[in-house]
Amino acid sequence: MTKNSIALEPNRSCLPETGSPGILEINALSIYARDKTILREVSFTVTERQIFGIIGPSGAGKSTLLRAINRLLDLQPGFRVEGSVKMHGREIYGGDLDPDDLRARIGMLFQQPVVFPASIEANVLFGVRHHRSLRQAEKAEAVEKALRSVALWDEVKDRLRDSSLRLSVGQQQRLCLARTLAVDPEIILMDEPTSALDARSTEAIEHLLLELKEDRTIVLVTHNLDQARRVTDWIACLCSEGGEGRLLESACCDAFFSSTACRRFFDRLEDG
Amino acid sequence: MRRTLDRFLTLLAAACAAMTVSVLLLIVTAVVWRGGTAISWAFLTEQIRLVGASGGIFFNIVGTLILLATALAVSAPLAFGIALTHGVYLKNPRARERLMLLLYVLNGVPSILFGLLGLIVFVLFLGWGKSWLTGGVLLGLMMLPTVTVALSERIQALPNRYLEAAAGLGLSQPQIVWSVILPQSFGGWITGSLLGLARAAGETAPIMFTATIFAGATFPQGIKESPVLSLPYHIFILAQDSFDPAVGTKLWGAALVLVFLVFFLSLAALPARLRLHDEASHD
Numbered sequence: 001m002t003k004n005s006i007a008l009e010p011n012r013s014c015l016p017e018t019g020s021p022g023i024l025e026i027n028a029l030s031i032y033a034r035d036k037t038i039l040r041e042v043s044f045t046v047t048e049r050q051i052f053g054i055i056g057p058s059g060a061g062k063s064t065l066l067r068a069i070n071r072l073l074d075l076q077p078g079f080r081v082e083g084s085v086k087m088h089g090r091e092i093y094g095g096d097l098d099p100d101d102l103r104a105r106i107g108m109l110f111q112q113p114v115v116f117p118a119s120i121e122a123n124v125l126f127g128v129r130h131h132r133s134l135r136q137a138e139k140a141e142a143v144e145k146a147l148r149s150v151a152l153w154d155e156v157k158d159r160l161r162d163s164s165l166r167l168s169v170g171q172q173q174r175l176c177l178a179r180t181l182a183v184d185p186e187i188i189l190m191d192e193p194t195s196a197l198d199a200r201s202t203e204a205i206e207h208l209l210l211e212l213k214e215d216r217t218i219v220l221v222t223h224n225l226d227q228a229r230r231v232t233d234w235i236a237c238l239c240s241e242g243g244e245g246r247l248l249e250s251a252c253c254d255a256f257f258s259s260t261a262c263r264r265f266f267d268r269l270e271d272g
Numbered sequence: 273m274r275r276t277l278d279r280f281l282t283l284l285a286a287a288c289a290a291m292t293v294s295v296l297l298l299i300v301t302a303v304v305w306r307g308g309t310a311i312s313w314a315f316l317t318e319q320i321r322l323v324g325a326s327g328g329i330f331f332n333i334v335g336t337l338i339l340l341a342t343a344l345a346v347s348a349p350l351a352f353g354i355a356l357t358h359g360v361y362l363k364n365p366r367a368r369e370r371l372m373l374l375l376y377v378l379n380g381v382p383s384i385l386f387g388l389l390g391l392i393v394f395v396l397f398l399g400w401g402k403s404w405l406t407g408g409v410l411l412g413l414m415m416l417p418t419v420t421v422a423l424s425e426r427i428q429a430l431p432n433r434y435l436e437a438a439a440g441l442g443l444s445q446p447q448i449v450w451s452v453i454l455p456q457s458f459g460g461w462i463t464g465s466l467l468g469l470a471r472a473a474g475e476t477a478p479i480m481f482t483a484t485i486f487a488g489a490t491f492p493q494g495i496k497e498s499p500v501l502s503l504p505y506h507i508f509i510l511a512q513d514s515f516d517p518a519v520g521t522k523l524w525g526a527a528l529v530l531v532f533l534v535f536f537l538s539l540a541a542l543p544a545r546l547r548l549h550d551e552a553s554h555d
Contacts (some may be wrong), residue, residue: 219376
């Protein structure tokens with residue numbers, strides 16, 4: 001037992017239903033950056049149509065873990081991944097899987113909104129136009145659908161050709177989400193998507209998350225415990241031991257927040 | 273003691289700066305002063321006559337513009353290819369360093385050697401004779417390091433978050449190159465090209481025995497045996513025969529046009545360069 005361990009009472013009522021296999025199964029996943037271990041033997045399962053929260057202190061490898069799930073880590077030299085990540089039971093680090101196809105099916109939203117210096121419309125279509133050939137009418141339709149699904153349509157419908165850099169940070173983040181949704185991914189990874197936003201924009205994004213999980217699965221890294229409590233169904237908690245990230249616990253949200261051991265850990269997290 | 277030394281070094285630095293500026297001013301003033309009187313509509317639009325003592329430099333301007341346009345067309349694909357190899361496809365840092373080193377070596381090759389290369393390869397081996405295309409290719413190769421380095425620096429400065437975001441949307445590497453890296457580094461290409469062209473415009477050595485003649489050429493009709501007139505070579509020849517006052521004025525007039533052309537190219541690069549700095553400070 002390490003000093004950070006949490007002894008959680010097993011809570012059967014909130015375990016994933018048997019017969020509903022996980023959309024993502026992560027098994028003994030370790031990530032190394034050259035000689036340094038970033039993450040050691042992390043295992044958890046994400047079921048479909050849930051918001052799966054990942055919490056933990058800075059340096060516990062949360063963002064790296066996310067980038068391993070859609071193989072974005074492949075683009076950064078020096079990283080090595082061991083263990084298994086399966087999507088719908090198929091190994092994503094297997095030989096025949098195309099990482100570009102994988103990233104189209106597992107979308108990603110970053111901490112800072114990354115809009116391209118182009119129009120709002122061009123930003124929404126940025127990904128999808130590379131995956132499908134769209135006629136003019138289909139493009140307009142796709143833009144409207146994506147912007148409506150992030151509640152941005154009414155704010156920008158008269159200035160779709162304007163530069164997206166003129167939008168507020170909160171609007172930019174919703175635009176990024178619209179751009180991701182336009183590609184129609186099954187899973188969306190979110191790396192602290194509200195940490196750069198004010199309270200109102202944060203609320204708007206959280207509201208969207210709850211709507212999105214009707215037909216998508218979301219993996220949300222967050223620093224904000226209240227946010228985790230408000231929106232997640234299941235939580236994985238990472239900790240950092242000697243610079244290595246480890247999984248402390250993976251349990252359903254209610255069990256997590258009602259446990260006294262967890263509360264002590266959270267207190268430490270918030271203090272530190 | 274330290275203060276005296278400090279003051280001495282400040283004075284020395286100021287003197288160096290003043291000397292540089294005064295040399296520049298002297299050249300520009302001399303060219304404008306002596307060449308200004310030659311400039312007229314006829315000078316810019318008429319053909320050369322009486323071995324440069326009369327007439328204008330129309331086909332010299334045309335020839336120089338043809339050489340520069342060809343140099344631009346030759347350097348652009350090569351520069352994009354090398355910059356993308358350096359910034360995107362080469363993963364080994366040592367190989368990237370070597371590629372850059374080669375470019376710096378190319379930059380250091382004396383221009384007369386480019387002339388010899390052109391003479392051996394294009395004029396003699398390929399049998400083109402004196403041709404505008406040879407001159408354009410040689411000038412393109414000469415400006416290649418300037419263009420490539422400017423482009424590479426822009427690609428290096430591209431925020432990683434753009435590449436991650438594009439990859440996160442499932443774009444393949446060629447798609448990322450096409451829709452993120454190329455549009456975002458276009459400003460670097462413009463800056464590098466205009467700076468390179470400004471230098472290439474005044475080069476005489478690479479074109480004097482490969483691409484240009486003093487008189488008797490108009491628009492090129494083909495590739496083989498198809499030389500053009502050019503401003504630098506015109507100045508070079510007239511300068512050897514400048515005892516005739518009429519020739520002297522025409523010589524300075526041609527120099528003024530060349531200076532103006534270079535100045536115009538440098539000026540045209542300014543907005544792109546300013547935007548580059550502006551974007552860099554926002555990233």
